[in-house]
Amino acid sequence: MARSRNVWGIDIGKCGLKALRCSLSPQPGKLVAETFDYIEYPMLLTQPEADPTELIRDALEEFLRRNDVAGDTIAVSVPGQSGLSKFIKLPPVEASKIPDIVTYEARQQIPFPLEQVVWSWQRLEGGIEESGFVIDAEIALFAMKRDQVTKAIEPFKESDIEIDLLQLSPVSLANVVMFDQLPNASEIDPDAPPASIVLASMGVDTTDLVITNGLKIWQRTMPIGGNNFTRALVQGMRMTFAKAENLKRNAARADDPKKVFQTLRPVFNEFASELQRSLNYFTGQDRTAKIGQVLLVGNAAKLRGLSDFLAKQLQLEVHRLREFKSLEGDLVLKAPVFRENQLGFSTVYGLCLQGLGVSSIRTNLLPSDVTRDRLIQAKKPWAVAAMLGLLVAALINFFGIYIAWSSYSENLFADAFTQVDSVVGKSSQIQSSLEQVQAEQLEILDTQQRLARISDRRFQSLDLIRAIESMIPRDEPDKTDASLRDAIQAEKAEAAEEANGLPVIPVSINYDELHINSLDCQYFEDLSTWFEPLEEDWKRTVARDQFETNDAPEKTPATDTEGQSNAESEANTESESEADTELGEPSFEPEESEPEVPAGEGWVVQLVGHHFHNEDYHAPFEGRTYLRTTLIESVLGERG
Structure with missing residues (x-):
């Protein structure tokens, strides 16, 4: 089946499945949101009584019932803690030797044999390349263990969904920031880059932190997420996990909101401290870096008062990312369900960017053998059909030759052979005549061209x-024929008279x-x-x-x-x-x-x-x- 120009970005989170279908907009630098889907699990995958495999399978089946993905590109994300992300600055080196250096760095940075992992790398924007040498080059290296990759794609394989792109969630978030919030990398001055943007994606158990200025990327996973707030309510207010989760989502409408926020304050402080520690580490590594603003995404970021608290603690501008500047499509953007859960769609938006080929980072952790097996599997029916066709053609050819051979008799075709010989002779004669005419024509044309070339010289x-x-x-005009005849007669008469005279010169010779x-x-x-x-x-x-x-x-x-x-x-x-x-x-x-x-x-x-x-x-x-x-x-x- 021919591929369409649409991309599905699918994120299997711990609280629900989020999917977004996008296509390229006629306007450069824009995407169009065609449709979306949000399927929330009956319970969190991290709850003790939950069966993650069953919940994910049911969610995918529900997704396929609601949507048609045939022919579309499928991009899937995996949590940041499932893989390894390294951003390595290379020494001055020849551009042709970068792959060898990356392979060496991969063996040093990845704590597993390369045969046991799926890894990919990409050279980031920036750096200077002169005369084949690269200075200040930086590469992004990503890796996942093969068993983790198999575990991530297994639910899709069971649901007959063919994945084309597998990417870490932090990388998708970095693509969102660089495409939607920062200028194009080609327009950024390496000597005066814009202020870095911090994107904090708050998940159930962890928070993916991505910092980038469009040229450099720094990523870290913080061990604190939405469940930390829920567990604080369970312990502080003596209630079940389900009730605490519901209270966290509706803290502003609680009977005693002040008590709820007081209960959550230690977690607020812990989150702010962890975030400040990460920012300090980042600025310590890059002394020239400047933090511009902090953007919060993820459903846990909807917690009332969190952004204001972080802004006060960090002394930075902190906002929820409630709008995607480069995404169009009012049918999706104005849908109530999408608006309510928009903070959770950042990852799938980044997947769509990469699937459509407009992202800055384009690595893919989908194993090559999966793609190869898929291609072979897709060509098997065609191969079988081709073999059957060849077999049928061979049988038809065999029987045709056999029938022709069995029915052949030389006497039956004697007249036909005679006629053929006659026709061949006539054809040869006609061909010879034709060649002769063509030769004469060429000779005439040559003469014509020669005469045409010398036409100007006829004068x-x-x-x-x-x-x-x-x-x-x-001769003089008076030497007419009549006068000459008279002179000749006179000379003859004179010669007759003088028999011994000198020889007479004929007058005609004097012409x-x-x-x-x-x-x-x-x-x-x-x-x-x-x-x-x-x-x-x-x-x-x-x-x-x-x-x-x-x-x-x-x-x-x-x-x-x-x-x-x-x-x-x-x-x-x-x-x-x-x-x-x-x-x-x-x-x-x-x-x-x-x-x-x-x-x-x-x-x-x-x-x-x-x-x-x-x-x-x-x-x-x-x-x-x-x-x-x-x-x-x-x-x-x-x-x-």
Whole structure:
């Protein structure tokens, strides 16, 4: 069953059972009281004729008849004298070694082997932690013997109430003071803490004393309680215990109230002396501590005149804790039974605080084996159901396989196998087609993306073509086809007349034209990678140009060797190959004309074409020289 967000705090006292059900309020720092219950025993558990086991069992059964606790968290308290509480100040130590020190301290402080006790600890607020070291740290150590724990939870186990939290009553009271009466521990200045509050919870036989300022806690159990007042009336007024108990509760309405208070005065003095002794011991241990006020809780605190008497004797502010500042829920708080017994609900209020996770001290004395056994017990039905389910599933699977095996015949499924093979073949074919289409799609997408990336450069390509077109040589406008034909006819006639004349140069060969066969361009992130394999060819080209220039200075016009080499490496022509054959390989000194290696990103444009200035009679502007003096000089901006 899923857990609800409600917590039941249950306190089995010696005069009655007190229970309070709370939940967190939407308002931060507040709790909502959902419901409560108060079941008073027919007699005190300490009376000789009382059967505590029977009385507690009857009270729990009555509680379950009145209330539904299914799904709620159950927190239970045990008397302070049933356990051990120690508040130990640690020396400066590494934070990681605190658990080891606590274990050592537990062996020293607990007067029983640790295997025989249930113990828990918590580091209190305060102290300074720097660079992994803790200074002025204080821990709270709580322990109970295992037989005492078993005795405390036995009535709940018999009533089928599963306990989630077991806590000492003084610890619950300390949580009430720190949550309801003091500022949040994170808001307290360790160097200037508030005045300590003393909470005295008066029980039947003992009084639990808790002193705290929100950072430090001191606790003691005083051996005096409500029964001391009752026994004083029994001895002083010669009456039965039951009548004395009734008279104590209604002392103000007695026939002779003055005599009643005179009879109780020795107990008043004894209680005040014991309380003063405890306070003196506390202030002696902590010289800087200041006592602010004393709060009285417990049904015995309702005794008329007790708070005024203690205030006079202790010279301190003494009040009954009649209001829980952080508890809401008028349905509970304004109920007559709750208002009459509110002083007895402090412990269960503290249990609810811890169960809801808003308390300062969060230790739990419920043995881990109890929690483990409960988890195992809760999972047993599910484990059995899972095993049965697996068994049924295995049987069904077995019979299914058996039936399928017994009814199988290969001939019955021959057609099905054939159809399956056919379908598999079609599926494979379709899959192959699909993969082919996907590959084509990816190729198209790649082309599309590539075209999209270069879409901005389409105008650059046009501009490049226009620029190249503007730089190639062109014939004069008057060299029309008609005029050329006439010139050719005239030349033929003249050649016929002069049989021994010189060879006539065809006029058509004198076309001042350069034909571009192809244009290609490529982008390089580093132009040196393009130039490196061409470097040797470049050197040979430069050497050949120098050779030609030195050999025929009168025939070849001066050119820019460096610009020429760069352009010639990009333009491949028919004349270039012919010139290489005729000139051979001249010697070249690299140190005289070392290339300027291009670097950085850029485009390489390659032009492939031809021209008709390749004969000797075209000298000095034939072959490579014609290309250099026309297109390349135009590219380099050297042509007028």
